[in-house]
Amino acid sequence: MKTSLSRILDVEARCPELNDVTVNGIPIWSHLRKVWHSDWIAEDQGLPVRSKWKALKQLRSVSYGITNFLKPAKVICFTDATLRKPLGNTYVDKNFEGIVEHFGEENILLVERLSHDAVSHKPLSKCKSKRICSYSTLLAIAGLLPKSKLAIANKAKLEEVAKQESVRVSHAYIFRNFYAQYRAAKWFLKWKQPHTVFVNCYYGKSAIIRAAKELGIPVVETQHGLIRNEDSSYFSNVKLDQSLLPDTVLTFGTQEVDVLENKGAIVSSKQCIPFGSYMIDAMHASKKNEALVSFTTKYSRTVAVSGQEGGFEKEAVDLVNAAAKENPEIGFIYVPRMVDLEKDFYVFEKNVWLCKSYSVYDVIRHCDIHATVYSTCALEAGSLGKPTTFINCRGLSETYLKELMPKEVVLGYADSPEGFSKLCKSELKDADTYRELNAALFMPNQKRVIAESFKI
Numbered sequence: 001m002k003t004s005l006s007r008i009l010d011v012e013a014r015c016p017e018l019n020d021v022t023v024n025g026i027p028i029w030s031h032l033r034k035v036w037h038s039d040w041i042a043e044d045q046g047l048p049v050r051s052k053w054k055a056l057k058q059l060r061s062v063s064y065g066i067t068n069f070l071k072p073a074k075v076i077c078f079t080d081a082t083l084r085k086p087l088g089n090t091y092v093d094k095n096f097e098g099i100v101e102h103f104g105e106e107n108i109l110l111v112e113r114l115s116h117d118a119v120s121h122k123p124l125s126k127c128k129s130k131r132i133c134s135y136s137t138l139l140a141i142a143g144l145l146p147k148s149k150l151a152i153a154n155k156a157k158l159e160e161v162a163k164q165e166s167v168r169v170s171h172a173y174i175f176r177n178f179y180a181q182y183r184a185a186k187w188f189l190k191w192k193q194p195h196t197v198f199v200n201c202y203y204g205k206s207a208i209i210r211a212a213k214e215l216g217i218p219v220v221e222t223q224h225g226l227i228r229n230e231d232s233s234y235f236s237n238v239k240l241d242q243s244l245l246p247d248t249v250l251t252f253g254t255q256e257v258d259v260l261e262n263k264g265a266i267v268s269s270k271q272c273i274p275f276g277s278y279m280i281d282a283m284h285a286s287k288k289n290e291a292l293v294s295f296t297t298k299y300s301r302t303v304a305v306s307g308q309e310g311g312f313e314k315e316a317v318d319l320v321n322a323a324a325k326e327n328p329e330i331g332f333i334y335v336p337r338m339v340d341l342e343k344d345f346y347v348f349e350k351n352v353w354l355c356k357s358y359s360v361y362d363v364i365r366h367c368d369i370h371a372t373v374y375s376t377c378a379l380e381a382g383s384l385g386k387p388t389t390f391i392n393c394r395g396l397s398e399t400y401l402k403e404l405m406p407k408e409v410v411l412g413y414a415d416s417p418e419g420f421s422k423l424c425k426s427e428l429k430d431a432d433t434y435r436e437l438n439a440a441l442f443m444p445n446q447k448r449v450i451a452e453s454f455k456i
Helices: 007-016 017-018 029-044 052-062 066-070 097-102 137-143 155-164 171-192 204-213 254-259 278-285 291-294 313-326 360-366 377-384 393-403 417-424 431-437 447-451
Strands: 075-080 083-087 090-093 108-113 132-134 196-199 218-220 246-252 272-275 300-304 330-335 352-355 369-372 388-391 409-415
Touching: 007 029, 017 155, 017 278, 029 204, 052 137, 052 254, 066 132, 075 097, 075 388, 083 246, 083 278, 083 360, 090 097, 090 291, 097 108, 097 278, 097 447, 108 137, 132 137, 137 447, 155 171, 171 204, 196 204, 204 218, 218 388, 246 254, 246 278, 246 393, 246 409, 246 417, 272 447, 278 360, 278 377, 278 447, 291 330, 300 360, 300 377, 313 330, 313 388, 313 393, 313 417, 360 377, 369 377, 369 417, 377 431, 388 393, 409 417
Parallel strands: 075 108, 075 196, 108 132, 196 218, 218 246, 246 272, 300 330, 300 369, 330 352, 369 388, 388 409
Antiparallel strands: 083 090
16 A cells, blocks of 8 residues: 555545535535545554544643633734743743744733643743643533534545545544534634734644634744645645635745745745744754753763654664664763653663753754654754754655755664664764755744734
């Protein structure tokens, strides 16, 4: 069975009528296609279908930031709890902290969504900006609204193709969930009347985008991950309805704008503004972290490893451990993707620090080399002055990132502990050279870009 990035494009080419599936008149294929794609990825990695009952646990956070939920807001940012990262003694939203600083905290509301893995919010007392509430509140409202009768157009064709493609999700649940969230979001936005809505990921916020657009509110997406040619996140073989897509996309740099010039892009390059990175700018302005300096000075070379969720993570940990055992003179700092989760295979060699206290960006800037499977930290590391060596588990590094990375900031792709060890001993360039080589990936000075692009 084909499992490439373009699998959904192949399905669309054969069955363009999927684009005609609607829920009570709302074209929903741009949402469903990502649900299918995520299911295929989970299947490839041996992960089970995500339980809707597990998702209900998020409702325990319904009262988080409830006073903020009730306050007026000129700008509303719909974000995810996984984007909240440590910076100094506080936690910041790496996508929206610059937006908050520009518009002023009193004008902003961050609506933070939990995931199946990030099951709790950071205490408000530890967050830099305090105007945060939980998306769980809106989920609860969606659940309390009187149920609507759903009219699904082209349902038979959808189910037929889904069966052929071994899609494991319940469409009935997806439809109910989408429409309930759309109704709750429309009520919420009509009440708040913001002049702009920001989202960190369009395909996780489709119901919100539809509601905002029906109310005439412009929607801006901040880039959250990779934008690659023929990746189903941003390319399609059918003309997707724009009502579930953002009006503007704030990209990391100019490279994504070039990618979106290609045929099939679901948003135009003209809709893009190279935006840069709040965290990269913050790291350049930050003082040295004494705890990290204390660790790195013990070793002749240090490697920052950005962890990821997925069935391949244990393989990556095993490879790092094997390399660490063979190279006691090299120090490794492993930063897990979900710092709140403990895993059975998180057992490391003495020269590997399982670091949950500091931002992965802070760790990268203090080390000599960055390593990952395919985290977007690879794109960011070069702008922090560090090269990346890839832990090429199952060929995922090459599949996801090879075409996007400037060759000069990549040390290589390791398929074994021996190969990883060799790459970790590579001759390195100076930090300024890596930053210059990485310039197309991240626009510098995000503060200036925001000021020029958005009026208060």
